[in-house]
Amino acid sequence: MQNSVVFWLRQHLFSSVAQSVLTLLLLTVLALVGSTLLRWGVLDAVGFNGTAEQCRAAAGACWAVIGEKYRPILFGLYPYDEQWRAALAVLVWFVTVGLSLSPMCWHSRLLWPLWIISLAVMSVLMSGGVFGLPAVSSADWGGLPLTLLLFSGTVIIGMPVSVVLALGRRSPLPFLRGLSVVFIEGLRGVPLITILFVAVNVFPLFLPAGMEVNKLLRVIIGIALFFACYQAEVIRGGLQAVPRGQYEAAAVLNLGYWHTTTKIVLPQALRICLPAVTNHIIAAMKNSSFVIIIGLFDVLTATTAVMQDPVWRRYYIETYVFIAGLYLLFGFSLSRYAVWVEGRIDERRNPEGVS
DSSP: OOOHHHHHHHTTTSHHHHHHHHHHHHHHHHHHHHHHHHHHIIIOOOOOTOHHHHHHHHHHHHHHHHHHHHHHHHHHHGGGHHHHHHHHHHHHHHHHHHHHTTTGGGSHHHHHHHHHHHHHOOOOOOOHOOOTOOOGGGGGGGGGHHHHHHHHHHHHHHHHHHHHHHHHTTTSHHHHHHHHHHHHHHHTTSSSHHHIIIIIIGGGSSOTOOOOHHHHHHHHHHHHHHHHHHHHHHHHHHHHHHHHHHHHHHTTTTOHHHHHHHIIIIHHHHHHHHHHHHHHHHHHHGGGGGGGGOOEEEHHHHHHHHTTTTTGGHHHHHHHHHHEEEEEEEHHHHHHHHHHHHHHHHHSSSOOOOO
């Protein structure tokens, strides 16, 4: 074991004089930065149970601001006495996602009922008005539940639409291909803020008198369509990368267009573009912060609003570190899961590891 570690160090960090010098230089920088962060964030810091007076006297970080403000940060404007419902809705979301990512649930006959039931449960918890739960307007939703809801709606609606747009742009039918091109280029050519503004302020003008569509639903659909246009181009790249021989083999087997696409071409295309697809999905989580332009408070916007408290305003770094940690945990977990999925697919395609 020791010899293997020494061999790895020599091979990757000290294989030459220049690499050895660079390694030592980077280790020195990391040691200096790490010791400073350790002193600020741990040794000289005030813990989560501290007070504002202790923070003012301390030389390090004030994590007490998280202990004091975590509820408005995580739940935004949601009524304080009802925040247990929002917390339960978040728990339902995580359980649903965990089950969805498990291979035993990788079937539409399981996934669709799972998400329909989960979204219904989360909607009842967040909205109330039934089972003795006080009604809470969607305008008062905020924080982490709103972020997760926007993200889920974006991916659930956007992914199927992106596949349809990608296939439409490669369609041999001129009308369908042209319609897909206009839709993709039209939405990609404007900022997301513009789409949100249209969804909230312009779209209602075209509805019949007395008809109203929930503001949050309009926002989710707008973000999902914006996401779908970018994702469609990624999937189209994957479709173009599938070898022509796959189409010819399907034609020899006398398979129709839909069987060829859904059973042969599309699975290979999604495997090819999986890293880029994952990248856009991670970006969709962070795009939820744009909803501040139309008066909704996701977890990042809620944090900014909370830090207007003059007692805790000076400790904004700690709160943004906390939020950055949440986003980092999500992004890293999703990227590692995507790597695992790639490995699983490759293993099933080549079980004996033949190159």
